[in-house]
Amino acid sequence: MAGLAHALSSIRRADSLAGRSTLASTIDARAKLLASLWVVGVLASFPSYEVASLLPLALFPVVLLVTGEVPLGWLCGRLLLALPFVLMVGMLNPWLDPSPMASPWGAPIAAGWFSLASILLRGLIAVSSALLLLATTGIIRIGYAMSALGLPAVLVNQVLFLYRYLFVVGEELARTVQAWQLRRAGKPRHGVPPHQLKLLLAAVLARTFQRAMRIHQAMLARGFDGQLRLPSAPRWHLRDTVFLLFWIAFPLLARLVDIPLTLGRLLTGA
Amino acid sequence: MHMADALLSPEVGASFLAASLTALAIGARRLQASLQEDSQLVALMGVLGAFVFAAQMINFSIPGTGSSGHLGGGMLLAILLGPWAGLIVIASVLLVQALFFADGGLLAWGANVFNLGVVSCLILYPLIYCTLAGDGNSRTRVTLAAVLACTLSTTLGATGVALETAASGITRLPLPEFLTLMIPIHLAIGFVEGLVTAGVLAALAQRRGGFSGRPLQAGSRGIIASFILAALLTGGVLSWLASAHPDGLEWSIERLGATHLLEEAPxxxxxxxxxxxxxxxxxxxxxxxxxxxxxxxxxxxxxxxxxxxxxxxxxxxxxxxxxxxxxxxxxxx
Incomplete structure (x- = not known):
């Protein structure tokens, strides 16, 4: 229950961030969506031991964070929730992959430490990029961008529909589970017992069906004819082209040239 | 259990994205006709998506393990809405989760739609659930079908995560050990999800006077078989490209005439x-x-x-x- 209530409040928070007028929010959602996908794709293409050469790609989430005026605390809180699985899968790497790699202080380091650091850095950059895309754009505009980029209207409408009724259905389920907890006089240690959960879910599901029927009636009353329509795409500006081209070129440059190593050689004369 | 961007290689991520987008495009096309005939489906899909999203946040206890799990919801959606609508709804749930909670990620969305949507809605629903549940009027058959289909669905989804992680090669966790970690707990979670799903269907049937699972649309089995073949071919072709051809960096270096850098001895x-x-x-x-x-x-x-x-x-x-x-x-x- 706490998970559901917390999730709903997190969504409200992300919504309030996306609703503000900032430099990042003026960029077209299509440009931001494509740039985010490209950055994450290039990030995934680095060899598994790369750590330092991934660092330039951190510029993308940092730019979104700053130009979107997103609070760092919000991002860190979301990151802490999102990274445990990645950490769990990568944490054994130092023991599973002890192949020696060079270090500046002489003693070799197990290659697994590099791959673990690489996984964590990839996770940080990829997760931050997705979260900041949402926090600077909002789900509605992302939906319209998906539609403009050719994704099926049924899927886009479904995303927007789901989002619209998330709070209504979610809060109803949260209230139902809370009522069950209050009658039970104590929180369950390991979740709701299955035989009780099915009754709780069935009760809410039955009400969900009734709600769907009412929504359908309301849609018919407003002239719904079975055709799903989305608004036409907003105007594309020069700044969107510049943004997209920069974020295609920069990750490509970072992939082809080891920017930190080049900088380090320049600075140290090595 | 969501696949994460940090563990995916571009070849694996792109293969699964292509496979899932293909499935979604086919689903969207087939649903257009259904939506014209039954405009109620739009509203049902929307609120059921919100319901599954919320239900996934409620943990259930797994008896005898001291652990807990949550619904995947793919099978429940396929039973209530049909396979194509179920797939689109679970894809939308995964997209909202990827954006709001960074569960999975943008590149991994395709892999997650495949693991949690395609496997349950397009493979196990027609092959296991529909076969075992028959016309859906027998409570015993529906319960057996839901338990088996959900157990397989959750286990295959977790197996998918392990296989995709191993194929990507980012982490060094060996596949057998990874599978040993993943499969037992997901078998238990899937089994309990099956019981909950069957219980929800039974409770709904009591209220509505019969089970509400929609039959598989005519001709779907052929499409599903072609789709599985296409997915396997896509994965195979991309894997071949990944192994037989130089990667982008190697290609660029070859073009620059600096192949000696690639062959230079340690x-x-x-x-x-x-x-x-x-x-x-x-x-x-x-x-x-x-x-x-x-x-x-x-x-x-x-x-x-x-x-x-x-x-x-x-x-x-x-x-x-x-x-x-x-x-x-x-x-x-």
């Missing part, structure tokens, strides 16, 4: 030792290198002073850009 003792270790231990030589990379001259393996100084300088430059772009006049709470 120059120092550590490199030679690493290369020997790699030759001995490599399972798929030249596809993924478990040992330190010997491509001297392109990426120096390990840490060097220049690398550390360069990394600090890069971070300083990123911070500088952030400071320049920052608007000090507006404080955000």
């Amino acid at each position: 120059v120092d003792a550590l490199h030679r030792q690493s290369a020997q270790v790699q030759q001995i231990t490599a399972i798929l030589p030249d596809y993924e290198l478990p040992a330190a990379l010997p491509k001297a001259g392109i990426v120096a393996p390990g840490v060097s002073i220049a690398g550390i100084v360069g990394s600090l300088a890069t971070l300083a430059l990123v911070a500088l850009v952030a400071l320049i772009l920052r608007r000090p006049s507006r404080r955000i709470k």
